[in-house]
Amino acid sequence: MAETNVAKIPAKTGKAPGKLNIKQGLASLWQFLKEAKNETIHKCSWPTWMELRQFTIVVIFALLVVGSWMGLINFLMRMLTEALLGGSYRP
Numbered sequence: 466m467a468e469t470n471v472a473k474i475p476a477k478t479g480k481a482p483g484k485l486n487i488k489q490g491l492a493s494l495w496q497f498l499k500e501a502k503n504e505t506i507h508k509c510s511w512p513t514w515m516e517l518r519q520f521t522i523v524v525i526f527a528l529l530v531v532g533s534w535m536g537l538i539n540f541l542m543r544m545l546t547e548a549l550l551g552g553s554y555r556p
Contacts, residue, residue, distance in 0.1 A: 512520065
């Protein structure tokens with residue numbers, strides 16, 4: 466006899482697959498939030514106050530450097546545009 470590969474059809478349970486009732490959904494959401502809080506508080510490595518202060522200084526310094534660089538490029542591009550178009554552009 467020949468073999469047939471027929472997919473089995475799951476039995477009907479009366480509920481649409483993948484749907485939870487509201488109570489189960491809220492319970493699983495609450496469980497997820499509790500686990501996320503536990504993981505955030507107890508399993509993460511938090512910086513000390515000294516490290517936090519140092520990182521903040523580095524970020525502020527980087528912002529000043531990048532902001533100054535972008536301001537300089539903007540100024541140079543404006544001067545170049547004014548020189549090429551002749552005159553200043555005032556909106």
